[in-house]
Amino acid sequence: MTFAILNGDIVNRAEAKVDIEDRGYVFGDGVYEVIRVYNGKMFTVKEHLERFERSSANIGIHLPYDVEQITGMLEELVEKNNLQLGIVYMQVTRGAAPRVHAFPDQNVTPALTAFTREMPRPLAGLANGVKTILTEDIRWLRCDIKSLNLLGNILAKQKAAEQSCYEAIQHRGQDVTEGSSSNIFIVKNGIITTHQSDNLILKGITKDVILQLCSANNIPVEERTFTLDELAAADEVFLSSTTSEVMPIVELDGKKVGNGAPGPVTRKLQELFVAEVENQCGTL
DSSP: OOEEEETTEEEEGGGOOOOTTBHHHHHOOEEEEEEEEETTEETTHHHHHHHHHHHHHHTTOOOSSOHHHHHHHHHHHHHHTTOSEEEEEEEEEOOBOOSOSSOOOTTSOOEEEEEEEEOOOOHHHHHHOEEEEEEEOOOOSOTTSOBSOOHHHHHHHHHHHHTTOSEEEEEETTEEEEESSSEEEEEETTEEEEOOSSTTSOOOHHHHHHHHHHHHTTOOEEESOEEHHHHHTOSEEEEEETTTEEEEEEEETTEESTTSSOOHHHHHHHHHHHHHHHHHHOOO
């Protein structure tokens, strides 16, 4: 038997059901988080839950539990499911109410759910790098909110999958934003550049870990908008996400990035990231 969280209770996952008029189902009216688990421990759980709380507040959902309470629930869920390597997925919706576009009455209780899933580290990609494509960013203008509304992301990811690529790198005109489920970094002459954390991208937790590692190890970083031309001319390109860690990109729209192999700056960051994970969660 596996377990899930349903509105504060840990229940048999098969019994974790929500109302057919839950606003997450009919409108995508909610937010979510994905937290990595290594050695049975959640990595950067505090940062994920702070972002979860912030995303909820940005769309006017008041979480029915505080961060400490949710942390305790998730820790118990990981333990009961004996999850060693994988993810915790959690979301909150505005709750179940008759289908009307405007918010329901305040007496409607938000619905909090969570489950776990085993998921190995993507070791082949981490070692050899991955292929990507470019696609126009068609999403809304509040990408900083980790919303359940992911149709734009899904269409981009599917376009990549149809071309046997790992990720789609999105751009608005000439400006690169982020991947369909990742943040994007370029390296030129030893300097890392990544899009500033604003409304056009998600403020990635793994991205923030990378920026902290760069600061601690004197690796120069610029947070600014960069262009498709800069992307094409980069010595190295990599992406980051909760499940992809620090992932080298070796091909873009069928063309090699640099010499077509993961570069030295990316390799260094991979080493630093693994060391940080091991510091928090134990040996990988």
